[in-house]
Amino acid sequence: MSLLKAVHQPLGFTLLLALLPGAALADSGLDTGDTAWMLTATALVLFMTLPGLALFYAGLVRAKNVLSVLMQCFAIACVASLIWVIFGYSLALHGGDQPGSWLGSLDRVFLQGVTRDSLAGTIPETLWIMFQMTFAIITPALVVGGFAERMKFSAMLLFSIAWIILVYLPTCYWVWGGGWLAQLGLIDFAGGTVVHINAGVAALVAALYLGKRRGFPETAMPPHNLTMTVAGAGMLWVGWFGFNAGSAVAAGQDAGMAMLVTHISAAAGSLAWMTLEWIRYRKPSVLGIVTGMVAGLGTITPASGSVGPAGALIIGLSAGVVCYFATQAIKRRFHIDDSLDVFPVHGVGGILGTLLVGVFAFTLGGNGELAEGQTLSAAIASQLGIQAIGVLATLLWAGVITWIILKLVDVFIGVRVTGDQETEGLDTVLHGEAGYYL
Secondary structure (H helix, E strand, O other), X not given: OXXXXXXXOOHHHHHHHHHXXXXXXXXXXXXXXXXXXXXXXXXXXXXXXXXXXXXXXXHHOOHHHHHHHHHHHHHHHHHHHHHHHHHHHHHHHOOOOXXXXXXXXXXXXXXXXXXXXXXXXXXXXXXXXXXXXXXXXXXXXXXXXXXXXXXOHHHHHHHHHHHHHHHHHHXXXXXXXXXXXXXXXXXXXXXXXXXHXXXXXXXXXXXXXXXXXXXXXXXXXXXXXXXXXXXXXHXXXXXXXXXXXXXXXXXXHHHHHHHHHHHHHHHHHHHHHHHHHHHHHOOOOHHHHHHHHHHHHHHHHHHOOOOOHHHHHHHHHHHHHHHHHHHHHHHHHOOOXXXXXXXXXXXXXXXXXXXXXXXXXXXXXXXOOOOXXXXXHHHHHHHHHHHHHXXXXXXXXXXXXXXXXXXXXXXXXXXXXXXXXXXXXXXXHHHOOOOOOO
């Protein structure tokens, strides 16, 4: 509506616009265009987890564990939502803008002070809360891939609750809430550190702590339903436009560029991974092309607000190659049973993207600006140093705290099902149901 008002109009039409509710809201600070876009983006990001990630992961496990993965994703969505409302939003994104601060305030506990008319920039604060909630939902859901097919449901719930509180909320505040990494100048547009490195490291630690699945790596454990996985992958690709372009928090040029570079990187990552498999195994696999897509999406995420199309193309190609070889190393060389490749895809992709933004924000059409008298090489070196600090801080915090949480949960209730339960399958043992009745 504000765009309409900016165009020269006859006086009568201008007066009519002024009487419309949307125009009044625009005058008060609310932009209806931004609000409409953010409503859409929020739905898209939730769509990434339910059903996108849930189906993507469920298709990758064996048939006897398909419901357990779906159940875990749904349960985490519910738990994360309530944590966010009770105190998560307050601690992660509100009231902690003091120099060097590490955590937000409790001013918004139970969303006190949030009303229908509260604004966050040009959108309702309620919508901002909901948008950021979807990030708090998908991040612990990604971790599920690291311990799939062998963790107790009760342990998963307790671990996820503690992990959101002790790992996600602090790092979210450091980067997006005005904390010390934000003040340092870290560029992380949509979650290279907060989402992908956090989840990737947590999954790796969980895989190491719980140990391998029975029979890994000697026994083949192929995905039970690649059709389901491809359907979930397509939902992730579409939903990621809300993830990255929505992080512009406005319906404008930044959102448009973020959407474009996101798509470019996903396509490049898919083709790079597919090509490597084609060369090595003489056949391009469906699993390979969708995994390359996720690698491209995860890697562009921190850079999606800062780079241009050419930079996105290089980032996507790099993601497909680097994450492919990381996956090979994790499973074939080190025999680590990160069941659904969370660390080599999301963790490594998040690290790669967070570092590369330091280069491509200043080159190939990126929107980085040089300080007065600063050379290009100096700007890149300075930003790379800041990005590296962000990567290392997230790696250390997520790794150490995740291990401590797993240890405590193990002491109190145990984290892993028995060998016989694992053989029978978690669907029947833990939920009394089966995904398929023949």
